[in-house]
Amino acid sequence: MNYSIGMDIGGTNVVCGLVNADGKLLHKIKQPTESSKGSSYVFDKIGRMIEELLVKSGIEKSQVSVIGAGTPGFIDPIKGITLFAGNLRWTQVHTAEEISRRTGLPVYIDNDVRMYVYGEALCGAARGYEHVLGITIGTGLAASMINNGQLYYGSGYMAGELGHILMPEITYRCGCGMTGCLETAVSGTGIARQAREQMENGRASIMHDWLNGRSLEALTAADVSKAFDAGDPLAVEVLNHTGMLLGKGLASAVTLYSPDIIVIGGGGALAGERLLAPMREQLKQSVYSGYWDRLTIRTAEMLDDAGIVGSAMAAGERLSSTGTQIHQQP
Amino acid sequence: MNYSIGMDIGGTNVVCGLVNADGKLLHKIKQPTESSKGSSYVFDKIGRMIEELLVKSGIEKSQVSVIGAGTPGFIDPIKGITLFAGNLRWTQVHTAEEISRRTGLPVYIDNDVRMYVYGEALCGAARGYEHVLGITIGTGLAASMINNGQLYYGSGYMAGELGHILMPEITYRCGCGMTGCLETAVSGTGIARQAREQMENGRASIMHDWLNGRSLEALTAADVSKAFDAGDPLAVEVLNHTGMLLGKGLASAVTLYSPDIIVIGGGGALAGERLLAPMREQLKQSVYSGYWDRLTIRTAEMLDDAGIVGSAMAAGERLSSTGTQIHQQP
Incomplete structure (x- = not known):
């Protein structure tokens, strides 16, 4: 349970990365989002990307404690809902629950800029x-x-x-x-x-x-x-x-x-x-x-990686904090 | 230990009030600050005002857990120091320690406007x-x-x-x-x-x-x-x-x-x-x-009382919070 997965779900690309407890990004993979094909298509793709990330990293899923994801737009991080994201064409999408269902892991989401800044603040x-x-x-x-x-x-x-x-x-x-x-x-x-x-x-x-x-x-x-x-x-x-x-x-x-x-x-x-x-x-x-x-x-120092590290670290923090028990169980 | 004392130390007047655990102001007394006579003079007066407040309220000092005081200007609430308060002519005054020494009670200080807003937020x-x-x-x-x-x-x-x-x-x-x-x-x-x-x-x-x-x-x-x-x-x-x-x-x-x-x-x-x-x-x-x-x-609803209630409540909060153990013991 020493790893977290961080994600940046953008209008153009989805990037997933494996992050260790020190906030070091070990591996990452990137694919086009293709949000025009609908949110289910994107979530199915994310499920496959995470499997691929684990295989490439040589890590068992049981060693991963949590997934954090940043998405653009207005987010309810407590309910895990993307309220509105114009460039994904998402309205009221239950992002955390959808990713959790496809991965079997607890998922926290937040606004992509907040996660970027959190990454730079912790590790950049x-x-x-x-x-x-x-x-x-x-x-x-x-x-x-x-x-x-x-x-x-x-x-x-x-x-x-x-x-x-x-x-x-x-x-x-x-x-x-x-x-x-x-x-x-x-x-x-x-x-x-x-x-x-x-x-x-x-x-x-x-x-x-x-x-x-x-x-x-x-x-x-x-x-x-x-x-x-x-x-x-x-x-x-x-x-x-x-x-x-x-x-x-x-x-x-x-x-x-x-x-x-x-x-x-x-x-x-x-x-x-x-x-x-x-x-x-x-x-x-x-x-x-x-x-x-x-x-x-x-x-900024970490460029595109800040959001991945930030969302992985924020998710780890939330999972361990009893004050904000908001993760989605599958 | 069910009471707190809140104070507003302004350029013109000092006001002390006895506040119960629900944030209700029970008694208050007011005196001119006379800050031109120096900070020791003001703190001696505050010591006597608090004795008088307890006598008038019919409360033993042992029933009071903490004193909170708002002062104008720049404050270090962790160290209990008034860094600079122009209209009191105070620079680097150890306000919390001085009041604590004269009353035998733990004292927390903060900026008077913050305490006013805190009072309105909690009780106004x-x-x-x-x-x-x-x-x-x-x-x-x-x-x-x-x-x-x-x-x-x-x-x-x-x-x-x-x-x-x-x-x-x-x-x-x-x-x-x-x-x-x-x-x-x-x-x-x-x-x-x-x-x-x-x-x-x-x-x-x-x-x-x-x-x-x-x-x-x-x-x-x-x-x-x-x-x-x-x-x-x-x-x-x-x-x-x-x-x-x-x-x-x-x-x-x-x-x-x-x-x-x-x-x-x-x-x-x-x-x-x-x-x-x-x-x-x-x-x-x-x-x-x-x-x-x-x-x-x-x-605002509480007018002049907001700062007294706010500083009493904030001091009570800080005393009970292990995360911010900053009170000054005599």
Whole structure:
């Protein structure tokens, strides 16, 4: 009983990994999710993936105590239900029970970003810190707070929606129904959109040349980073502006949560200092010095593995905690 | 051992109260703090006040298990030290130890606003709610979050400084060193200041008549509320603007903390619907509907007693919790 299995069930891929008691990821396997084929198809596939993972690792199922899985969207971790996950097209799916039925193991689920941040907090960039604010910059902007080693959920497990703080500088409409949400600009999508809109309005940029006749819709945040490195004034302006906005949003989060450390992950973290330098400058100006002085800022260390290790460790923690006995028995 | 003593040590008065196990305040006594005479003088007075409280209540000291005290400013509740309290002129004062030495009882201290919010959460307007955001509008603007019944402290016990979130609409310099902090406008002081500055610039107001030759410096937030009731356009504008700013600040707090309920207390809460109606309207527009739909907003019920009951109950909780054995023995 010394192993846990961690999973990241994403819109594109499912990744399963075998994790030991120290949080070390020993083996992992990945398959396309194919969520368009329905949730039963995905769960059957997950059942087979876990068998395969055990065979490849040379581990008996009896040596595995628990499965933890991160899924996107709104989750009820107590009931083990994925309430709504847009990019899986899942509504009210009993994820924990379904995986438990196919594996014979207790299963805990949680939001994928929380599990990513939990992994970084336990075994990655925030190892040893008690108060961890983790953010992921990807298609959107998500965040999760760990306070005294405990995940902070709030009412309805809805805390930490940094991406939906409003910014007067932003005029984009958001999928949530509001206008001006931070993630409409501070995200991979948002960075590309800012550049694209200026280019549509006739702004010169080296990125015009790279499109080679393709539509401006093809532009990505990675293109903007590349243009930044080539000294393209538009790309520099967009990443500076995005970093400034992120710094302002984080200032509110730091003032309310008082973290020791901010860990920045997700695909957007690949922009690195192009984004983080202006973010840091703005954040320093926008918080009381007592917060800034005690704050560490780091990029994530574990990349894609953070969610797998985090969900495996969180599941192990929940299994052993009598206070939160929420695992699903087959 | 069925009683606790709760205290509120403020810049103006010290209040001590006897609280039973159900959180009912049975007796209280109040004296001026006279902090200018030094902390030893204040602690000697507190020792005598507690003797007097017991005599008046007809209770033996052996029936009291613990003392809890709220003090303003930055507190280390684990070490029992008031790190810095500007309006008491205290720096690094060993408050818990000093009171314990004079009373022979274990003493726990905490920030006065946290204790006020804890009192309202346990026995006041937020009774029965798990995720409580409490704010006090007074000389400044302070907040505290209770999550799953647990006070949220963050790194350095510094979480919840809602008053120091920056607002682009605000241009006042704050005592903390920044410019544009929410509390420079959303506070009793801030409300009076907004009205005063416009009157200094020649803006007409019924409040000019009320001053009767006194300087505009004499203007208070209560005057602005009174002028609002008289239909004074300046007062209406100031309270609408202040409510709107509070709504924007609370929107960030709701999005990050996800409370079930917001409790609004402090002297500024006396402005009531004059302030809360525009606050509510702005908040509804500025948060994702999933937060708004689950949110209750109430004014505090216990007024000045919340801090006394809260500190007594928190001290009782800490005394009985093996996880946080932090009380000071004489």
